[in-house]
Amino acid sequence: MTTALVAAVTVVAALLTLAGLASTAARRRIGLVHLALAGVLEALLVAQAVLALVRLAGDRELPETATFLGYLAGALLLPVAGVLFARGETTRWAGTVLAVPAAAVSVMVWRLLQLWEAGRG
Amino acid sequence: MAEPAGGGPRPAEGLGRVLVAVYAVFALAAGARAAVQLSTRFSEAPVAYLLSALAAVVYVVATVGLARGGRAGRRTALVACAVELTGVLVVGVLSLADRAAFPDETVWSGFGQGYGYVPLVLPVLGLLYLRAQGRPPRATA
Numbered sequence: 001m002t003t004a005l006v007a008a009v010t011v012v013a014a015l016l017t018l019a020g021l022a023s024t025a026a027r028r029r030i031g032l033v034h035l036a037l038a039g040v041l042e043a044l045l046v047a048q049a050v051l052a053l054v055r056l057a058g059d060r061e062l063p064e065t066a067t068f069l070g071y072l073a074g075a076l077l078l079p080v081a082g083v084l085f086a087r088g089e090t091t092r093w094a095g096t097v098l099a100v101p102a103a104a105v106s107v108m109v110w111r112l113l114q115l116w117e118a119g120r121g
Numbered sequence: 122m123a124e125p126a127g128g129g130p131r132p133a134e135g136l137g138r139v140l141v142a143v144y145a146v147f148a149l150a151a152g153a154r155a156a157v158q159l160s161t162r163f164s165e166a167p168v169a170y171l172l173s174a175l176a177a178v179v180y181v182v183a184t185v186g187l188a189r190g191g192r193a194g195r196r197t198a199l200v201a202c203a204v205e206l207t208g209v210l211v212v213g214v215l216s217l218a219d220r221a222a223f224p225d226e227t228v229w230s231g232f233g234q235g236y237g238y239v240p241l242v243l244p245v246l247g248l249l250y251l252r253a254q255g256r257p258p259r260a261t262a
Contacts, residue, residue, distance in 0.1 A: 066161050070153040078146070085142060091135045100142040104150075 001052050001116040006109045009048065012041045013106035016079075020086075020099030027092040034098055035083065041105065042079045048109075049076055052116065062119035068112065075108045133188050140250055141188045143243060148180035150236070151228045172212055173227040176240075179205045183247060190254075199251050206244035209233055213241070 016037040023030055049072050062068050082101035086094045133141045155173040163170055179201050186198030213232035226235050233240030 064157075066157045067154075070157055074149055074153055077149070081145070082142070085138070085145075089134060089138050093135045093139050096139045097142045100139065101146060104146045 001048065001055070001113060003113065005044065005048050005051070006113045009041065009044045009109045010106045012037060012044060013102045013109075016041055016102040017099040017106070020095035020097075020102060023095030024092050024099075028095075029090070029092065030086055030094045030098055034086075034095065038079045038083050038098070038102075041102070042076070045076050045079065045105070045109075048072075048112075059121040060119055061121050062115060064115055064118070068115045071108050071112045071115065075105050075112065078102075078105050078108075132190050137187065137190070137250060137254070140246060141184060143239070144180055144184040144187060144247070147228070147236075147240065147243065148177065148184045151177035151180050154228065169227050169230075172208070172229065176205075176208060176228045179208065187247065187250075195251055195254060198247065202244045202247040202251065205240075206248070209240050209244065 016034065019034050019037055020030065023034065052068075052072060056062070056065070078101035082098045086098040089097050151173065155170065155177040158170040158173055183198050183201035183205060186194045186196075186201055188194070189197075209229045209232060212227060212229035216227075216230040228236060228240055232238060
């Protein structure tokens with residue numbers, strides 16, 4: 001868990017949110033750009049989760065481990081669920097359907113960082 | 122928008138699916154929060170944490186109702202949205218008036234300010250959407 005990684009996640013998640021809203025505004029369905037951004041976002045989240053779990057298995061101690069793990073798992077789930085749900089949508093609203101979980105991820109990672117920095121070790 | 126012939130459930134699509142997505146995110150957020158609160162420190166604030174759990178259940182029910190659509194789905198979602206709106210208003214007032222009863226945040230504390238007031242707006246959008254969906258299809262002569 002580093003600020004740089006969280007910032008990177010936020011940027012990609014924000015781009016995905018904008019791409020989703022843009023496709024709705026343009027009355028188009030989601031395309032390769034959305035899938036690629038969602039893929040990059042998920043890869044960053046997996047990297048973040050692996051780093052955090054390795055440190056937690058080591059000497060890192062958090063005051064609220066359960067809450068942290070909840071946010072970590074939730075953030076991992078959202079882009080995947082968003083893509084699956086948006087791909088089933090045949091109207092221009094598919095992009096907005098994907099933008100919702102992307103925006104949620106961009107908020108959740110900062111809460112994750114907050115929980116992480118409250119820890120020691 | 123017309124129901125398919127036979128009046129079976131028509132799953133949410135278009136703007137309805139966006140609403141379902143937002144509800145699903147809140148079902149996840151409230152559910153995870155309630156699970157953590159109930160399992161790790163239930164005795165600290167039982168009322169607040171039980172309300173957290175109730176909020177989570179309401180979001181799940183609303184998500185499923187909206188996603189399934191049809192008469193039954195809409196009616197389920199209508200009840201869930203009504204409970205949700207009542208909950209966010211009552212808990213919002215109580216959490217401001219009696220801080221001691223709500224030492225920890227719930228999704229509905231302070232009218233959902235911890236979640237950008239989305240919990241306050243969401244049930245209203247849900248009810249508006251359900252009203253639009255419930256209108257009989259335009260008569261085409």
